[in-house]
Amino acid sequence: MTASASTPRNAEPLRVGLVGAGLIARQHLLALARSPHFTPVGVASRTVVTAQALAGEFGLPVAAGSPAELVEKARPQALMVLVSPQAMAPVALQCMDLGLPLFLEKPVGLCVAEAEDAARAARETRTPNMVGFNRRYYSVFAKGLDKIHQRGRLLAVHIEGSERMAVARGTGRFAEDVLRAWLFANATHTIDLLRHFGGEPEVVHALCASLHEPLGDQFAACLRFPGGVLGSYVANWHSPGGWGVVLKGEGVSVEFRPLETGRATYADGSVEVIEPDACEAGLKAGFAGQLAAFAQLARTGVLAAPAQNLEGALLTMRLAERLAQGALPLG
Ligand SMILES: NC(=O)c1ccc[n+]([C@@H]2O[C@H](COP(=O)([O-])OP(=O)(O)OC[C@H]3O[C@@H](n4cnc5c(N)ncnc54)[C@H](OP(=O)(O)O)[C@@H]3O)[C@@H](O)[C@H]2O)c1
Secondary structure (H helix, E strand, C coil): CCCHHHCCCCCCCEEEEEECCCHHHHHHHHHHHCCCCEEEEEEECCCHHHHHHHHHHHCCCEEECCHHHHHHHHCCCEEEECCCHHHHHHHHHHHHCCCCCEEEECCCCCCHHHHHHHHHHHHHHCCCEEEECHHHHCHHHHHHHHHHHHHCCEEEEEEEECCCHHHHHHHCCCCHHHHHCHHHHCCHHHHHHHHHHHCCCCEEEEEEEECCCCCCCEEEEEEECHHHCEEEEEEECCCCCCEEEEEEECCEEEEECCCCCEEEEECCCCEEEECCCHHHCCCCCCHHHHHHHHHHHHHHCCCCCCCECHHHHHHHHHHHHHHHCCCEECC
């Protein structure tokens, strides 16, 4: 069952409030503007003028200086927490006291301990929650997996997760503690895809080295997933390469590089381009499907696959930690 299929026809859109008014809040507002599931009713940010500027641009009735003020003035039925990576875990904890379903951008925490605290707090406060691993909702991924399953089993999952570390450092947009924790702050996007495609790894053999970054920046790992599916993860953060996924099936290989584009190659040498859904055009990929899943969670309390809550995000954080274990300085 898809998330949208479970939303009752003619259901009133849910009133949603945004916490955080930066670049990703803007992307979510563009997706919300096209979503039948939500009406954005206000935005809160640390600096109220930032919230006012974004609210003015998108015609939102309320701009607030805190999540509590947003809830009091805009009466949302759900909240999206979209603040800077170093503020995600503390602001998420703050929002759990407001009694609303939460969509949380990744990373909820810059280390495993912070992610554990957030997951525990959500459990204790019984807060329905979803973490924004939007790549799980790429239409090209779903179509590529279909092509594998039409011909048999998924045999292997190979992921390249090379971060562009020099670019990240060069922008000046990220605090040093976020850059030092980049493994959790950003590399978890591709590490999460190992779990998305393969399931929970049963065996991980990981090697890691560090040219510059304290938690490692050179990764090579072999994994085994349920059903004997094999996988690999490689990442070299100071070399050109970027992100890529290759899925191996019976007589078919599917490749996504960059991740937003797909192509299937068959045993006879023929190649088929995999196009994204037309409804994704103009939006950040995966955001529409992600919103539909969050609406279903907010309406019914059910978090449908492939969505991840804080417990799932914690498994991804732990896998990231495992891949980086024992990082050795490059000689
Ligand atoms: N899923 C994806 O593909 C994707 C892509 C990019 C980013 N992200 C995630 O989205 C989040 C936001 O990224 P961004 O690029 O939008 O960052 P950004 O442009 O720096 O904006 C961050 C926003 O958070 C607000 N903020 C910071 N601390 C706060 C606090 N304690 N309370 C309330 N508001 C606070 C800032 O407030 P003021 O400016 O008002 O002071 C700003 O409006 C990050 O966690 C990032 O990892 C996800």
